[in-house]
Amino acid sequence: MKSFRVAILGCGTVGGGVARILLDLGKQIAQRSEANIEIAKIADIFPARSAQRHGIPRELFCGTADELTKEESNKFIQEIIADPTIDLVVETIGGTSQFLLDIMLNVLKAKKHLVTANKAMLAHHGDEIFAAAEANGVSVGFEASVCGAIPIIKAVRECFTGDKINSVCGIMNGTSNYILSKMKAEGLSFADALALAQKHGYAEADPSLDINGGDAGHKLAILCRLAFGLAIKFEDLSVTGIENITKEDHDFASEMDATIKLICYAKNDGDKVYACVHPMIVRNENLLSDINGATNAVLLQNEYSTEHVLIGKGAGSLETGSAIVGDIVFISKYAECISNKQNIANVKLADVDDMEFPYMAIFGTNNTPGITGAITTAIGAQNINIDTVGHNYHTNGATTFTVTTMPCKLSQLKAAIAQIKAERADILVGTPKILPVLY
């Protein structure tokens, strides 16, 4: 049986999970996959603490000190890269520094396979990383980078190869989903729900990337590349977070039998791909409306096999660790057969302003007569059919007023709002909010 030697860079929550599973399942993997996967070395800045935390033999770690200096740590990483007996390197350090990018590229240049959960790095520097893998004939495994344990990457790469993926739609960030779920279930404000998420360990001390849609955007960018062959620049992706979602927005959603979710959405439309991360009004007949807490879910619409839903845990030490180990096993089994060619298709990112959806526009207005007529007339003037007009909440003399449209382009609705602003700035309080409605 061939031996397959793996080094792990970074032994925190995820790296520790990888080591733990490899130690536990070694025999099972050897039996099922005919590969003897060994941990060659683990490089971590706190070897003693990480060994104890995850129950990993201390001798697997580089260095003898309890804490390594940056220089020592770097030296050990360079030794791993130079070690010809190591077949594959797991990167679980995280972040998007040039320092880390260089390490990842050097791993590939040393003709070692790379497995990573680093969605931010792949979203920002996927071009370079995948090109280096292709040039050096080695593989990049990144199942763990999108929706943790859900096997969405392999589903797209290896399962739906006898099909055409028409759209991808999902809840891909557990923290924001936890916050939105709590706001809905317990009527909390955004700030209170965020505080609760932090208290229970569902949100980091700095939760920016989770709540501003950035983390979800990283995952969507990776999926767009894979499902549609879109060479996407992350900066070009339209990303809106949940920071401005209020308790009142949830009430409006509930009134129309819907739930607000942060949705990653991408649709292949011939030679272009519509893609965005945006809070959406998800109708309760859509299964995504019922995905709560830290769970992730992805809904694919395929040309032949039609609708698929995959649901699972989006994060966690062993959950994400198991996805990484799955990648290691796959590469150890199939390395000689895997094509590392990038599949870039002749498609480009479409302008989200052209994206057709039913939309809900939420207007803060003064509480004076004539507002309903002014707003709905302006919307009608843009050739938009109105589906429903929402209830008003009269608080402190102000009114919140919603219009839900039949499918139209975002640009049409924006033009209507611009006209209202131009002609009746006196009736608006704040900036109207636009949320797509997902059936």
Add this chain to the structure above:
Amino acid sequence: MKSFRVAILGCGTVGGGVARILLDLGKQIAQRSEANIEIAKIADIFPARSAQRHGIPRELFCGTADELTKEESNKFIQEIIADPTIDLVVETIGGTSQFLLDIMLNVLKAKKHLVTANKAMLAHHGDEIFAAAEANGVSVGFEASVCGAIPIIKAVRECFTGDKINSVCGIMNGTSNYILSKMKAEGLSFADALALAQKHGYAEADPSLDINGGDAGHKLAILCRLAFGLAIKFEDLSVTGIENITKEDHDFASEMDATIKLICYAKNDGDKVYACVHPMIVRNENLLSDINGATNAVLLQNEYSTEHVLIGKGAGSLETGSAIVGDIVFISKYAECISNKQNIANVKLADVDDMEFPYMAIFGTNNTPGITGAITTAIGAQNINIDTVGHNYHTNGATTFTVTTMPCKLSQLKAAIAQIKAERADILVGTPKILPVLY
């Protein structure tokens, strides 16, 4: 780019879907998978009709007549098996005849890969088929055999390799699920719901295998082999269908916020595997309770990545066809690396009488005083804790009476019923029905 030549045996609903997709997606597959997959030959007994039905060029079919004789058809199949330019054979004839088994074994002996949707054949003769594949160094693809388009086979084989599957639980037969869904939603009797399923094309003229649990059992047997390494004889699997489920049973389920579903259940318990196909009372908080109509869903409980749900279409020409094409692409890409070794583990099928579940027992009784006491006393005497006692329906002087237990072994409940039968045969009408309760 390597060329990969495929022959299709049987061009009905599924085989036609395979040909249609290969013709449509050839270019995309070539680009993404670097394999030029060609249809070498299609053998079907009605070449003209099948060509027209699926829009496939007539010249791809063996023979020139509109209808082939059995001898001609067999001669063409033998020619395909003998053709050294053909790499892979798709079997979409169906059935479990010795004639077809011989064809499948001969395909493998001719060192051609085999892709099939034939769950019945794999459940009954998997041992022989997989042994022949191993002996001849070729692969068997059978994604389409379990839950149509849901990539459950590849998920188990290639994705969750960094994990341990603890249990598999799912709705794997669309026809029976359609019938149960209609019974619940519209209050229909079993007979009326079955007639409706036949009218709308969801059930065959002979629906036996769908309603008696046989088809679901075939799929569960295949999954038990794959997920747990269980060398299972299909005859040993405990299979109960939905023929005896009544409108009243649905009412009892609804009263306890649950839904009756035909469930395929298997659980790994150390050196043994509990497995059965049985109608179960599925609590409405379990996502499977909400899978309606012809949709299939599988819920896996894994050791590390915890809960996964996969939902999709369980049948259909293009749905099942796309799963077969996915297998063809996978084999064409990875043939040289795929291990065809069977993974038989040291586990055996456990006795279902030892299976611990909460159970609901439904008793038909006379309408006389003392029945509740007699039945619950007998159940208590078997050391079973009772969870709830269900409402009674008094019809024609008879009573239906249910007891739902806390988790106990099936054998305990059977012993209680045996005791009631022995001591109070006078109060029972018909045979009590036992349904596991799934949380």
